[in-house]
Amino acid sequence: MSFIQVDKPRPHVTRITLNRPERMNAMAFDVMVPLKEALEEVGFDNDTRVVILTGAGEGFCSGADLEDPGYLSIFDGLTMPGIARRAMRVLDDVIKAIHDMPQPVIGAINGAAIGGGFCLAMATDIRIASERAYFRAAGINNGLTAAELGLSYMLPRAIGSSRAFEIMLSGRDVSAEEADRIGLVSRVVSPEALLDECCQLAERISGFSQLGVEMTKQLMWAGLEAGSQQSHMHYEGHAQLFVRMTTQNFEEAIKARKDKRSPVFKD
The missing domain is CATH 1.10.12.10 (Lyase 2-enoyl-coa Hydratase, Chain  A, domain 2)
Structure with a gap:
């Protein structure tokens, strides 16, 4: 089973879908490595003018996979601190790949964007959310920092420092309605209208x-x-x-x- 699906719902528009719905599209390495490869490949597809990034099923991305994160050969011979540093670089490279794409990337936030999934959503250029979407900087809830994968850099620039501090330090959920009100997303639509709304915007940009x-x-x-x-x-x-x-x-x-x-x- 492929954990990343790539298709073209409209001319010049490529959709990249995290396809591990049974795990809420968690950021296991066998999801993130193919995601980075897909982003880089689509970035060089000159027929693609806009990219839509979304998740399959009920969630956008639930962040770190705590049950089955997977294993990469680049971890061979390393102790746990070394593995952690290599793992962080793999995830960092996904965020960088989104920023480096020549095409605008629209995040179609169809559901939960938690922890690293929140960071992944923030890396997109434009975010349109389903009414079912919500966001959580989960690291603080797990005894870690909420600052990861560029979130402490991108979030204050998107919504202002006071709101960003409060969201990251409280570890609370931010609903789609609140995300719309504070400028975290561009707009909120019904789940059924999400893809069409993203495609309409993508087609406008493509022109x-x-x-x-x-x-x-x-x-x-x-x-x-x-x-x-x-x-x-x-x-x-x-x-x-x-x-x-x-x-x-x-x-x-x-x-x-x-x-x-x-x-x-x-x-």
Whole structure:
């Protein structure tokens, strides 16, 4: 059985599904390693303009698999501390793979996003949640830190520091309704409408310039990490000039507006 499924529900839209529903798509290594490989492969699929990441069954991802985490050959010969460090790198690489994808990644949060699953959801560029979804920074409940896989970096930037501190230190559940209210997700829809809502957004994004979309994603993440607004504005300016001077996108947009039609971008 494949724990990762890849399909195309719409033209230019690729869906990657964590497919271990009996374990709430927990982050066992035999799920995470194929996930990283799928993300990297889809990233080089030039027909894919937008990616949707979701989970099979009732959950999005329940975080660490405490019953059957699996084993990798890279653990051979290591003591427990060494295995833990290798394991963390495997999981870190999944988050990095999402950020490194040229395509925007829409998280279709269909259910529970717990612990590492919360981190996985936060790594996506846009999050749309089912009414059944909820989020929990579970590490604190297990005698660990709630800060893992970039969560303490991404969450305060998404919802503000006070809310992020409270959610991470309390270990409580954040419902879909609250997640929508505080800006953790873009919107909440019924479970039946989740895929269609994500696909409609993906199709809209797919209609824009491929280069413009890819560079916008890159600059958005760079902006979150920028040392200063002024230095980031230089990057924005150079990127805008690059797209303006190396494509005919702007001219096509103006012409399409005059012709009262949708633009057709070639780059």
